[in-house]
Amino acid sequence: MESHAHYRPAVVIYSTIIDSLCKDQLLHQVLLLFAEMKRKLISPDVVTYTSIIQGMSTLERCKEAQELFSEMLRSNTTATIETYNILIDMYCKDGKVGEAWAIFESVATRGVVPDVVTFATLINGYCKEGMVYEARATFDCMVKIGLVPHDITYNVLLDGYCLHGQMLMVNHGCKPDLVTINTLINGYCKCKQFQKALYLFQEMCLEGLTPNVVAYNTLINALCKDNRDSLLSSAYQLLKEMIGQRLKPDVITWSSLLDGLCKNAQIDEAITLVEKWSTLEWSLILSDTISPLTRLV
Known part of the structure; x- marks a missing residue:
């Protein structure tokens, strides 16, 4: 940025351009402009320094960011x-x-x-x-x-x-929100406290919070990994509730259930589930008359 000798752009102009370049991760150009400021005896302010430190941090150039911060303090610029x-x-x-x-x-x-x-x-x-x-x-x-x-x-x-x-x-x-509840449910599942996770899930519904796919998947995945028929049954029941709430199971939902069925040597049930998944026959999956899936619910 060249100018006539008698005109020096204000620090705010430099800082604005530097901030924009930092956001575009163009640190080389930033440092050139920063050096130009110093040559023209334009003192960088806190905005200038903070923008560059942020740019360095984004690019994981920690040592340079710390050095620039130290320079900032030496220049008596208040952070x-x-x-x-x-x-x-x-x-x-x-x-x-x-x-x-x-x-x-x-x-x-x-x-x-x-x-x-x-x-x-x-x-x-x-x-x-x-x-x-x-x-x-x-x-x-x-x-x-x-x-x-x-x-x-x-x-x-x-x-x-x-x-x-x-x-x-x-x-x-x-007041806990959906993200908070999901985090707690995930925590209980990691600790294998499944009854507490299921209880919290039910309480969430009673409090008027509508479970999302993440909440269902967290529970289903955890229940299926434990390799117990009773928990697998609960997982399958959650699938039914999920579809009943007009939530679309995703690949995590199906993979968790299939993994649980296979690990429990319920290969026929796994094959039947794949068939229903591939044809999207939700009404058949939800039906209590299906055999052999009904013994899971």
């Missing part, structure tokens, strides 16, 4: 919480929750107030690394300072507990 959140997210995605926590600790020392996104990002990072105790402690800290967790925060924490075999239903005035 916003958005800048810190980008770095925390970058380190969490890279599995470096220790570095993410160090960034978090530096937030308060520089007089910046963390927001819900800050905490949710950290909680997600801890959960992915199996550090559910640290995730819960971070959640409690967020609530203690008066921040109200949103559904995403709850879902991330619940998923972390579910994923690592620990069930927890946190309740601070946030």
Whole structure:
């Protein structure tokens, strides 16, 4: 971007162009433009730095992002919480929750107030690394300072507990949504607590939440994997309910049922199910008069 000697574009113009280039992942052009700013003695502001740090983070160039952040602080440019959140997210995605926590600790020392996104990002990072105790402690800290967790925060924490075999239903005035319920159902299934999963599924219906394909598939897949006739029967009943709700079973639904039938040596039933699947004869699948499928329901 060349100009006459007496005219220097305002930092806002550079920042706008840099932000656009970063979103297109054109980091080479960004760095050239950034260098041009410095040559023309146009001081980058927090928007400029944050955009480039985000661009580097997107491309997983963590070391360069950290170096640019350090340069930003040396230039006495005050970072916003958005800048810190980008770095925390970058380190969490890279599995470096220790570095993410160090960034978090530096937030308060520089007089910046963390927001819900800050905490949710950290909680997600801890959960992915199996550090559910640290995730819960971070959640409690967020609530203690008066921040109200949103559904995403709850879902991330619940998923972390579910994923690592620990069930927890946190309740601070946030009514669980379909995603939250699905996460809990998935957690109970992973812990092989099928009765609790089925009970929660029924409660969801009573509360007026309509189960989606994901909810049905989660239960059906888990029940079929356990290789027990009684659970396989429940899975098949769920299929009937699913179709009765005018939800279309997908490949996961059918594959789960077929896998369960085959593992239980019910090959004839598996073949019959394939025939009904391929011809889309829903009325036949739902009919209680079919043999031999009726002994599954």
